[in-house]
Amino acid sequence: ALDPAKMGFFGRIALAATRAKRLAALQSALANLSDIAAHLMLPAPSTGEALDLGALRSQFRLLRERQVAAGSVLAYQDALETLRKSPAFEDIARQRRELNAQIAENSSRLWKDWVNLTPSRLTAAQRKDIADYAALLQLMTGQDAQAVNREVRAKARALQASVSAMFSCWAVTSLSARGKLPFEPGHFDLVVIDEASQCDIASALPLLFRAKRAVIIGDPMQLRHISAVTGGKDSDLQYKYGLVANRSAWMYSVNSLYDLGVGVAEASQVINLRDHHRSHGDIIEFSNTAFYAGKLRVATRYTALKRPLNDQPGVVWQDVRGEAVRPSGGGAQNPPEALAIVNALEDLLVRRAYRGSVGVVTPFRAQAQLIQAHVAEHPQLSRLGENAELLVDTVHRFQGDERDVMFFSPVVSNGVAPGALSFLRSNGNLFNVAITRARGLLHVVGDRNAASACGVDYLEQFAAYVSRLGDARQSEDDAPAAPTGPAYPSVSRPERVSDWEREFYRALYAVGVRPIPQFSVEQYDLDFAIIAGSRRLNVEVDGERYHRSWTGELCLRDQLRNQRLIELGWEVKRFWVYEIRDRLPECVDAVRQWVKRAEKETR
Known part of the structure; x- marks a missing residue:
C-alpha cells in the first residue's frame, strides 16, 4: 500500500x-x-x-x-x-495376555459345560433316535453294507435329519460323508474343509453342496492332491462341456480345492495363518525363508518342547558318507545311511532313555522299508519305539502328523541316480513337509558334501543353513556372558547392532547399570538383558525400519514376542532410536530407576 x-x-x-x-x-x-x-x-x-x-x-x-x-x-x-x-506398549501387551488367558479359560469352561449339559437336555424320543441311527449307521458302513435291506436304508435316511439337528458339529472325511450326512442343499450353515491342498475338487463338491458357506483351509507349500484323471483327459472334458472359457480353474488334474478357493474368494476373504506354534525356531526358520517368503511369525513355546538337549541347535546334521543305490523295485536306498539312522535311534531311545515321540522320514519308499527292516531286527529298540510312537515312513504318511524328534534321511550321496535327483528337484513341497514334522529337534543323517552340491536348490541351501546354525552356536559359546567394561563387548551377531545400541550401552554402563547384549531367551535374541535379583528386564532399541514398516508386521511380531517374554517372567522396555538420540539421560534414568526398584524388592 x-x-x-x-x-x-x-x-x-x-x-x-x-x-x-x-x-x-x-x-x-x-x-x-x-x-x-x-x-x-x-x-x-x-x-x-x-x-x-x-x-x-x-x-x-x-x-x-x-x-x-x-x-x-x-x-x-x-x-x-x-x-x-498413554499406557506403555509393554503394559498393553501384559493386559492383552491376561485377557487372552481369561478368554481361553472361559471358552474351555463353557465348552465343557455345554458338553456335560447337552445329553441331559435330550428327550427320551431323541435318545431313541440317536441309538437307532448309530446302530443303522454301523450296519450301513460295515463290510456287508451292500446287503442291507432297502427298508433299513430308508429308515436311516429318515433319521438323518432329526439326528443331525441335535448336534452342532459333524466330523467326517470327504469320502465317508455318503450315507452319514443328509444329502440336501444348504443343510449345514458352514462346512470347514482342512488340508484342502490335498483335496481334489470333485470329492469336495458333495460337501460344498450340503453347506451354505465354506471355510477352506490349506497350505499350497505342502502335499498336493493325487488325481486319477490325466491332464489330457481333463482338458478334453473341459472342451466337451464348454468349460474352457470360464471354468479353467476347475481342472482338478492340476488344481486342488485350495487352489480353486483362492481363485474364487475375494482378496479380503483370503486369510494367512502366519503364527507358527509347533517347532523350534531353528527348524521352522529355513522353511519360513525358502518356502514362505519370511511371512511366518514363530510363536512356539519352548517350555512345551521335549528336546534331548536344550543347549543344542534345533537342527543338527550327522555327516554320513554313504552310497546311494537303486534297488530292483525302483526308487533309491542308502544302506550306510539307514544303519546310521538305526544307531542314532538306539542311542536316543536305549542308551539315553529319551521319553518323547520319535519319527524317521525319508523321500524314498525303498529307504523307509530298509530302515523299518533294521529296526525290526532290534527287539529292545522296537519295544521302546512303541512307547515313543516311532514311525518310519515317507513324507506322505507324516502329512498332518508331528513328532518331538524327527530323523531325516535324504539318501543323496555318491552314486545317486539322476532320476532320484529329478524327483527331489520337482518335489520341494515334500521336503518342506518332511523337515517341519519335528517339534523340538530335526536330526539329519546324510552326506553333507553331496547334499551341498547335488543340484537340488533347496537341499543345497538347507545344508548351508545347518552349517550356519552350527557356526552361530559356536560364536554364542565363545561370546562373553556378561559385560566386561564400558565398551560394547564382542557379540555373536555384530551385524545386528546399531550405533545407538552401542551409545545406549555406554551410557547405561556409566551410571552403574550392566546390560548383557544379545541375550538369548528361547528363539529370541534380546538387545539387552538386565538381571537384578529375581527380576529380569529386556531393553529393546527400535530403529526407523521398525516404525516405517507399512504393514505393521514388525510390531505384530513384537507383540507375540512381548507376550511370550512376559509369560516367562520378563519385563520389557522399548526405546525408539530418536528417544535415545534426543532424550538419552531420560532413557538411561528410566532403566536405572527400574534397577533400583528391583534391587530394593530383592533385599
Missing part, C-alpha cells in the same frame, strides 16, 4: 498526504514483530526511515513460513506428550 510505483495518479496524491502517518503505523507494527522474530530465530525487521519494501515482503514471507513450521513443531510436541502419557 506504500509503494508509489504500484499506484495511480490520485493514489500517489493521497499517499503524499498520509505518508507520514502510514509510515509511523508501519514502523510501530514492525517494532511489535521484533519479539516474534526473535522467538522464531529470525532477525528483527528494519524500522528505519528508509524502508526497503521488497526486502520487507521477503522477510514477511519468511516469518510466515517459520510461523507455520513452529505450529507444526508445537503440534508434534503436544502429540508426543499425549503419547508419553
Whole structure:
C-alpha cells in the first residue's frame, strides 16, 4: 500500500498526504514483530526511515513460513506428550495376555459345560433316535453294507435329519460323508474343509453342496492332491462341456480345492495363518525363508518342547558318507545311511532313555522299508519305539502328523541316480513337509558334501543353513556372558547392532547399570538383558525400519514376542532410536530407576 510505483495518479496524491502517518503505523507494527522474530530465530525487521519494501515482503514471507513450521513443531510436541502419557506398549501387551488367558479359560469352561449339559437336555424320543441311527449307521458302513435291506436304508435316511439337528458339529472325511450326512442343499450353515491342498475338487463338491458357506483351509507349500484323471483327459472334458472359457480353474488334474478357493474368494476373504506354534525356531526358520517368503511369525513355546538337549541347535546334521543305490523295485536306498539312522535311534531311545515321540522320514519308499527292516531286527529298540510312537515312513504318511524328534534321511550321496535327483528337484513341497514334522529337534543323517552340491536348490541351501546354525552356536559359546567394561563387548551377531545400541550401552554402563547384549531367551535374541535379583528386564532399541514398516508386521511380531517374554517372567522396555538420540539421560534414568526398584524388592 506504500509503494508509489504500484499506484495511480490520485493514489500517489493521497499517499503524499498520509505518508507520514502510514509510515509511523508501519514502523510501530514492525517494532511489535521484533519479539516474534526473535522467538522464531529470525532477525528483527528494519524500522528505519528508509524502508526497503521488497526486502520487507521477503522477510514477511519468511516469518510466515517459520510461523507455520513452529505450529507444526508445537503440534508434534503436544502429540508426543499425549503419547508419553498413554499406557506403555509393554503394559498393553501384559493386559492383552491376561485377557487372552481369561478368554481361553472361559471358552474351555463353557465348552465343557455345554458338553456335560447337552445329553441331559435330550428327550427320551431323541435318545431313541440317536441309538437307532448309530446302530443303522454301523450296519450301513460295515463290510456287508451292500446287503442291507432297502427298508433299513430308508429308515436311516429318515433319521438323518432329526439326528443331525441335535448336534452342532459333524466330523467326517470327504469320502465317508455318503450315507452319514443328509444329502440336501444348504443343510449345514458352514462346512470347514482342512488340508484342502490335498483335496481334489470333485470329492469336495458333495460337501460344498450340503453347506451354505465354506471355510477352506490349506497350505499350497505342502502335499498336493493325487488325481486319477490325466491332464489330457481333463482338458478334453473341459472342451466337451464348454468349460474352457470360464471354468479353467476347475481342472482338478492340476488344481486342488485350495487352489480353486483362492481363485474364487475375494482378496479380503483370503486369510494367512502366519503364527507358527509347533517347532523350534531353528527348524521352522529355513522353511519360513525358502518356502514362505519370511511371512511366518514363530510363536512356539519352548517350555512345551521335549528336546534331548536344550543347549543344542534345533537342527543338527550327522555327516554320513554313504552310497546311494537303486534297488530292483525302483526308487533309491542308502544302506550306510539307514544303519546310521538305526544307531542314532538306539542311542536316543536305549542308551539315553529319551521319553518323547520319535519319527524317521525319508523321500524314498525303498529307504523307509530298509530302515523299518533294521529296526525290526532290534527287539529292545522296537519295544521302546512303541512307547515313543516311532514311525518310519515317507513324507506322505507324516502329512498332518508331528513328532518331538524327527530323523531325516535324504539318501543323496555318491552314486545317486539322476532320476532320484529329478524327483527331489520337482518335489520341494515334500521336503518342506518332511523337515517341519519335528517339534523340538530335526536330526539329519546324510552326506553333507553331496547334499551341498547335488543340484537340488533347496537341499543345497538347507545344508548351508545347518552349517550356519552350527557356526552361530559356536560364536554364542565363545561370546562373553556378561559385560566386561564400558565398551560394547564382542557379540555373536555384530551385524545386528546399531550405533545407538552401542551409545545406549555406554551410557547405561556409566551410571552403574550392566546390560548383557544379545541375550538369548528361547528363539529370541534380546538387545539387552538386565538381571537384578529375581527380576529380569529386556531393553529393546527400535530403529526407523521398525516404525516405517507399512504393514505393521514388525510390531505384530513384537507383540507375540512381548507376550511370550512376559509369560516367562520378563519385563520389557522399548526405546525408539530418536528417544535415545534426543532424550538419552531420560532413557538411561528410566532403566536405572527400574534397577533400583528391583534391587530394593530383592533385599
